[in-house]
Amino acid sequence: MRLVNRTFDELEPGDTAELRRLITADDLFVFAVASGNYNPMHLTETDLDADGQTERVAPGMFVASLISAVLGTQLPGPGTVYRRQVLDFHNRALAGQEVVVRARVLSKADGFVRLATEVRRLADDAPLVTGEAEVAAPSEPFAAEDVEIPGLIVQRHRHFEALLDRARPLPALPTAVVCPDDTNSLAGTLMARRESIITPILVGRAAAIHAAAAELHADLSGIEIVDVETDLAAATRACALVHEGRVQAVMKGHLHTDDLLKPMVDRDTGLRIGRRLTHVFVMDVPGQPEPILVTDAAINIAPDLLTKQDICQNAIDLARSLGMDPRVGVLSAVETVNPAIQSSIDAALLSKMADRGQITGGHVEGPLAMDNAIDLAAARTKGLQGSVAGRANILVVPGIDAGNMLAKQLAFMSHAEGAGLVLGARVPVILNSRSDSPMSRLASCAVAAIHSLAKG
Template structure:
């Protein structure tokens, strides 16, 4: 229960306290609520100086903790905060445990005002804040159930930031953008250019591209335009630019994915390789420490065993490029045991044996694994699964496109995840963005493709041009 103390009940010497430990999420929530993005709060290096950490003490604990005591404990509900004067004597940093205490020192009956001494100490008993507060105390008694604190999840994107940061310092990569004739498609390409990731070559009907640029408020004068008659022609000419070496990346504009991929896989395109072409989502999931690669959720409908092997090889190469030293690959199914009536479990077992025989290298494979015991160590332990992958998976290989599409969208729409998309297995990476993608996701998709392009064939020995395509 939460219960106040009325003006008549309060006596000099009455005290109340609350204790809380400052976390990184507290800092981020404070920045979100207040709009205060002072680097002293959010930049670790900048805030390392004690002077700047003192700003954190002011913002988070100066008003916050003391206000919590006054509003919930002493006097409690019904109190009206009139004024405060605080002095900050020591810095407060992440991990510090602060106890805020208020003590009644004076009552002013004519207006029902109470003066309280305020004091905050850290875990070592050192004073960090001292001062006084004046409140108008409640006249009526209040006693009611204490409301629980709301559950708040911080949607953070450090994984994408690291991917984008990893591209800094290099030259932007020439990129053929196929049919950027909608506002969203053109913005995606220009924003990637403005971020220093790509040099776009805009391929499509020129007037439609210019109309899209005008609608988007973007200047396309610095960029090369290659005219085409329609979207199929734009796809073909974009692929031709890559084949000719004028572009090192291919980016989808406002055309259907199958139009672009049809131009890529057609005989004579020069973009086919010995590998099966596949798609990968690099998912940034709030609360998960590393990116999750989900494959294939966009291209291969019901891949065969051999096609799954190539899908895994492509994903492992991608994992290496984004910093996974030896990616842990979970081959997903509905169960974690081999069941002859479930072909996906048989494929999983066969793929693991192929890895044992050196047919798939560069990562650690295990399967079949259900989704829960692939990513949650507790779930794996509950099932008695002993594996270097279970509970620690970095790459999730789905049995078919339906499972992959549903998994990626569930993480996006129910788990607040972002999914940067890239097509692998062609002679160059192919950037697939959606008009619903955030700016961060679009830039992350481009950043991944840029990293792959800069890595070249060193990270993917199977990505040689096919002579039989």
């Protein structure tokens, strides 16, 4: 940003300045945190005033604060100090509306300047705020190029909110929940049931399940419980429920992932359909324009080329069911093929396999380093073109170490929420960890419901 001021001596009555601003929902969250005004009228989409319209109304003082942006950056600009501001409020502004903010010099004397100020809604020119400002104008000129301030990212998981909105109207997904005998797994299950996203059948030790429910003060009336004594037996029974057509998904409860998956890969009674089982994290990373899929971060430890082919295809299929345009960045430490780095060779081969139709439904490019996979400027700096470089929404990692670290970095440093799903089986397998938040558990169920419907 370039900033230039106009000193007191340079100002004349009639001088004007204006700026346009699109008011976003994130603006309202930032203002709420900065001001302490948590009025739900400004933050939620509910009809709090019974006027038949949902709210998300911009606070009047937020709209008025935009006047200071004109005064502090344009007229008079840097060095301006407020003395007085008169405000009259006329109409509301809503998130998603664009406004125009104007200031006009009325008079000046003794170093002080009076300005008429207003904010109007751009679509219909309706006045939102009008008034008059008095400021101490700068006496010394100021000009600076490339003025920057730290960026802000609102920790709001809008992509998961959208997925939940898509999943709620769908038929509840019949789901076998394996060993939900602790409070975390059972609470997540019951939450998804309350949201009408799944219809659970609880498979495990009935006494332990009832004990967890008692600890939660939860009522299990109307929920079927299949009483089995061991974790492995519960996972085996869940597979049988799939074959019987009684459930269309399996959800991990309080058991080891190996015990959950072992019966699923059985040649005769398991759930495999030809592809390898692969894991996908659907990550809602604040500030990103769409979800980011990370795969494989939980099942395949050191996948070979053919396993990576299935990893790519499963992730593409999931992305398409979520309404995304799949752009697969196959990650390595470098963006050029290096015979000493096996992941770079595999990435190049996967890219060519996609060109030849061995991987379908999405764009696949590699090798890509992490920076030039997700950042367009980094990709252009390296001279990378194409539809994926800098815009990848599926990240295929070299192995489970890299995948696990990437997913956890996004969760604990970038404040992402992650939904976990195992693909390549007859039905989606919802894979949660004990540390997952309620939003993650709910989003995992929503992803499974949407994907199951898309598969038919």
